Amino acid sequence: MAGHNTQDTQAQDARLKERMADIKHKILVLSGKGGVGKTTMSVNFALALAEKGYQVGLMDTDLHGPNVAKMLGADEAQLMSYENGIEPFEVIKNLKVVSLSMAGHGPDTPVIWRGPLKIGVIKQFLADVNWGKLDYLVIDTPPGTGDEPLTVAQLIPELDGSIVVTTPQQVAILDSRKSINFSKQLNIPVLGVVENMSGLLCPHCGQEIPLFGKDGGRIAAEEMEVPFLGPVPMEQALMEAEDSGTHFILDSPDSISAKALREIIEKVVKAIG
Numbered sequence: 001m002a003g004h005n006t007q008d009t010q011a012q013d014a015r016l017k018e019r020m021a022d023i024k025h026k027i028l029v030l031s032g033k034g035g036v037g038k039t040t041m042s043v044n045f046a047l048a049l050a051e052k053g054y055q056v057g058l059m060d061t062d063l064h065g066p067n068v069a070k071m072l073g074a075d076e077a078q079l080m081s082y083e084n085g086i087e088p089f090e091v092i093k094n095l096k097v098v099s100l101s102m103a104g105h106g107p108d109t110p111v112i113w114r115g116p117l118k119i120g121v122i123k124q125f126l127a128d129v130n131w132g133k134l135d136y137l138v139i140d141t142p143p144g145t146g147d148e149p150l151t152v153a154q155l156i157p158e159l160d161g162s163i164v165v166t167t168p169q170q171v172a173i174l175d176s177r178k179s180i181n182f183s184k185q186l187n188i189p190v191l192g193v194v195e196n197m198s199g200l201l202c203p204h205c206g207q208e209i210p211l212f213g214k215d216g217g218r219i220a221a222e223e224m225e226v227p228f229l230g231p232v233p234m235e236q237a238l239m240e241a242e243d244s245g246t247h248f249i250l251d252s253p254d255s256i257s258a259k260a261l262r263e264i265i266e267k268v269v270k271a272i273g
Ligand SMILES: Nc1ncnc2c1ncn2[C@@H]1O[C@H](COP(=O)(O)OP(=O)(O)OP(=O)(O)O)[C@@H](O)[C@H]1O
Pocket: 031, 033, 034, 035, 036, 037, 038, 039, 040, 041, 062, 065, 067, 141, 142, 143, 196, 197, 232, 233, 234, 235, 236, 238, 239, 240, 242, 243, 257
């Protein structure tokens, strides 16, 4: 029934367009290398914006390793589906989240899917979730330049831009250049590079240990002629908060990493208005 399928697809595409029109700004968080802090950036970005009173959505397109709910302390959350769409989970006031881990795919269930299925899920996240009117949609991605970020870029041609997360380590920087070029090739403005894990804050003496080196992110941004958004140091309390699902940026606003994250967020907000 090819005709029927085509009709379904057309209806979904129309819904997607309508829903996206209700969202002012859409931001893609990318990295070339895994584990450099994309989800940390996405989650804190979303929390800080929601606290400021913006209406925020956070979409987790990491289908193989969805960590967003866990980091927000919402691992028990389950999405509800109604006739008019899927209801996103409200983590705190003004912040709605959608992740595959909230759709019956628990933290221990491996997702073994090929590209077309993943593309279908991401399309559903955009077309069938009742996001409502939002100021910001923050989109977390798995590492690299695969199906997930590509699908988002193709389905939302009006993306405001990408934030590329790296550590100062050479191997991460090399990979981040791919994410920058990916954005450029797809005409996604690069809002800037974040250098995460930029020094380890010693919990005893407060001194910074340059565990993964220093300034690599800044230099890469300069070389690639994209903005540098700033460094975020490694802080044990941030990692612990994420593991326990507490909202560090809101609970410990004076900590060094929370301040660094806030500065970056303010720069992005300024850049896109
Ligand atoms: N600045 C930081 N200080 C302390 N811990 C951090 C910091 N940034 C990230 N982490 C920790 O490092 C780990 C990896 O971070 P995160 O999950 O955000 O990276 P990711 O890029 O999303 O990883 P993946 O590629 O697997 O999606 C997490 O356990 C997180 O809590």
